[in-house]
Amino acid sequence: xxxxxATDLDDAGMVFIDPTAYADEERFHRACSLLRRxxxxxxxxxxxxxxxxxxxxxxxxYEVELHPKTFHNAPFPVIGPNEVLAQQQAxxxxxxxxxxxxxxxxxxxxxLTVDWFKPRSLARLQERLDDMARRSVDxxxxxxxxxxFARDIAMQYPLQVILAILxxxxxDYPRMLQLTQELFGNQDPELARGSSPExxxxxxxxxxxxxxxxxxDRRANPADDLASTIANGSIxxxxxxxxxxxxxxxxxxxxxxxxxxxxxxxxxxxxxxNPAELARLKDEPGLIDSAVDEIIRWTTPVKHFMRTATEPxxxxxxxxxxxxxxxxxxxxxxxxxxxxxxxxxxxxxxxPNPHLAFGFGAHYCLGAKLARMEIKALLTELVPRLETxxxxxxxxxxxxxxxxxxxxLPITYSLR
Numbered sequence: 001x002x003x004x005x006a007t008d009l010d011d012a013g014m015v016f017i018d019p020t021a022y023a024d025e026e027r028f029h030r031a032c033s034l035l036r037r038x039x040x041x042x043x044x045x046x047x048x049x050x051x052x053x054x055x056x057x058x059x060x061x062y063e064v065e066l067h068p069k070t071f072h073n074a075p076f077p078v079i080g081p082n083e084v085l086a087q088q089q090a091x092x093x094x095x096x097x098x099x100x101x102x103x104x105x106x107x108x109x110x111x112l113t114v115d116w117f118k119p120r121s122l123a124r125l126q127e128r129l130d131d132m133a134r135r136s137v138d139x140x141x142x143x144x145x146x147x148x149f150a151r152d153i154a155m156q157y158p159l160q161v162i163l164a165i166l167x168x169x170x171x172d173y174p175r176m177l178q179l180t181q182e183l184f185g186n187q188d189p190e191l192a193r194g195s196s197p198e199x200x201x202x203x204x205x206x207x208x209x210x211x212x213x214x215x216x217d218r219r220a221n222p223a224d225d226l227a228s229t230i231a232n233g234s235i236x237x238x239x240x241x242x243x244x245x246x247x248x249x250x251x252x253x254x255x256x257x258x259x260x261x262x263x264x265x266x267x268x269x270x271x272x273x274n275p276a277e278l279a280r281l282k283d284e285p286g287l288i289d290s291a292v293d294e295i296i297r298w299t300t301p302v303k304h305f306m307r308t309a310t311e312p313x314x315x316x317x318x319x320x321x322x323x324x325x326x327x328x329x330x331x332x333x334x335x336x337x338x339x340x341x342x343x344x345x346x347x348x349x350x351x352p353n354p355h356l357a358f359g360f361g362a363h364y365c366l367g368a369k370l371a372r373m374e375i376k377a378l379l380t381e382l383v384p385r386l387e388t389x390x391x392x393x394x395x396x397x398x399x400x401x402x403x404x405x406x407x408x409l410p411i412t413y414s415l416r
Contacts, residue, residue: 008034013044016054016327017079019187019399022303029344032056032332041318044327048081052306052325055315058336058356061328063315064307065360071307071326072102073363078402079306079327094204096243097251099305103362109244110366112233113252116165116226117366122373125165132160133377137385141415146392150409154265155257158374162256162367166249167225168214179207180254188399191407211249215242226252252367255403259301260371262405264378267295269395269409270346277348281383284349288383291348292375297355298346300331301405305359330356389413 012031015021021028035042040057055061064071076085077099098110115121136157140147147153159177160170168176182203185191193199218231230248233240240248271278281291304327309320320326334355335343358365365371393410 009039009042010045013042013054014046016044016304016329017046017049017401019401022401022404023188023397023399025397028331029335032329032335036332036336041316048083049079050082050085050325052079052327053318053320054327054329056329056332056336057316058333058339058354060315061330061333061356062360064326064328065356065363067313068102068106068362070309070311070313072310073099073106073305073307074102075308076306076325079304079325094201094208094243095247095250097247098366099251099363100247106362108235109240109248112235112240112248113226113229114366116229117370119369122369125161125370126373126377128164129161129373129377130381132157133374133381136378137381137415140382140413145414146412147410148408149268149411150261150265150395150406154261154268154406154409156261157378158257158260158264158371161370161374162253165226165256166253167218167223167227168253172210175210176253179203179210180258183207183250183254184258184400184403185398185407187401188404188407191398207250208246211246211253212242214249215245256367256370258403260367260374262301262403263296263299263371264375265406265409266299266301267291267375267379268411269391269406270295270298272389272391272411274346277346278383278386278389281348281379282386285380285383287348288376288379290351290353291379292372293353293355294346294348294350295375296357296371297334297340297350297353299405300334300355300357302330302357302359302365302403303401304329305363330359385416387414387416 012034015028015031021031035054035056040055041060042054042056043051044054045051055064075089098106101109136153140153143152155177159173163173163176181191182193186200186203193203214227215231218228222228222232227249230245233245281287307326307328309322309324309326311322313320334357337343339354358368390412391410392412395406396408398404398407
């Protein structure tokens with residue numbers, strides 16, 4: 001390997017710790033394409049971060065996902081600066097969600113709510129989803145042919161769905177949206193409450209206070225909602241700890257809508273920028289199911305998860321050692337030329353579409369089915385009513401290294 005090539009690869013590896021890189025898709029995907037070709041399991045070294053191996057190929061990410069006993073989520077499921085990770089390791093982290101857990105804790109805690117997300121349970125929501133999708137498109141009509149689709153539609157519809165399942169009052173929806181934006185957007189100057197550690201901590205404290213009160217209420221007055229299931233959950237006959245209970249609420253209320261809204265907004269941008277695919281979808285509504293998965297692959301709202309090796313294990317000729325940290329790059333895996341035919345083409349009829357946007361195996365996204373249902377309901381309602389649509393300004397992606405997508409998508413349109 002030449003010195004020049006090594007420098008290029010090192011520069012490419014920096015995208016995984018640079019929030020601005022995820023807001024510049026051309027830069028990010030150019031770096032990942034280089035790594036997939038030349039160094040698919042790439043060591044990223046930066047003085048402010050622990051060294052880690054970035055996995056950029058679909059097969060390698062898939063292999064690691066298949067072996068949760070060898071590659072643990074703990075101690076750090078998400079990459080962060082040394083200072084932040086040291087605080088988490090010292091026990092100052094306020095959250096312990098499903099993404100922080102490994103078996104047997106992960107399996108036991110996941111089982112608390114898994115019935116809510118099974119197809120049979122979610123089928124009962126179809127009428128509500130269709131009604132909310134209809135109201136979303138009606139809202140577009142009220143906005144008189146111009147809106148910021150990301151903020152006005154995509155951020156609102158999934159939020160209403162997941163908070164209705166939780167059983168939260170509609171009056172609290174704006175607060176949940178703001179807190180979610182501040183949580184996942186804490187690396188974006190426009191979305192963050194502030195840049196200081198104290199301001200980031202205050203966001204978590206606000207979540208904690210809100211859901212602590214909700215827990216007390218649902219334990220005293222249980223209802224037929226997901227919030228009551230979480231509040232009154234028990235494992236081996238013992239109540240779930242308060243930290244784990246609050247964490248469960250936070251992951252459901254935030255990831256349960258923010259990832260879907262990112263996919264919806266990014267999917268709309270893809271349809272606007274690929275009018276032939278939009279026309280194809282109008283002519284062949286039977287393609288909506290495959291279009292949903294293509295939108296999810298295309299946008300990949302969860303950018304990465306970390307894994308830590310617990311024993312020696314070989315992946316594509318690379319021998320990982322205990323303690324090695326791995327970053328699983330889902331956007332890169334979902335553009336892998338070895339798996340997807342013409343991966344940088346948006347294709348509403350793509351099949352098969354083995355994307356990894358929901359992960360795979362034991363940690364497969366609990367809400368994957370619900371996300372697909374929501375996006376399908378919106379497309380089913382919107383596409384037939386859409387006569388014209390075009391961008392009315394520049395789309396803007398959030399700066400993040402973990403979860404995110406479009407924060408603005410200005411459009412003009414006409415509806416039937």
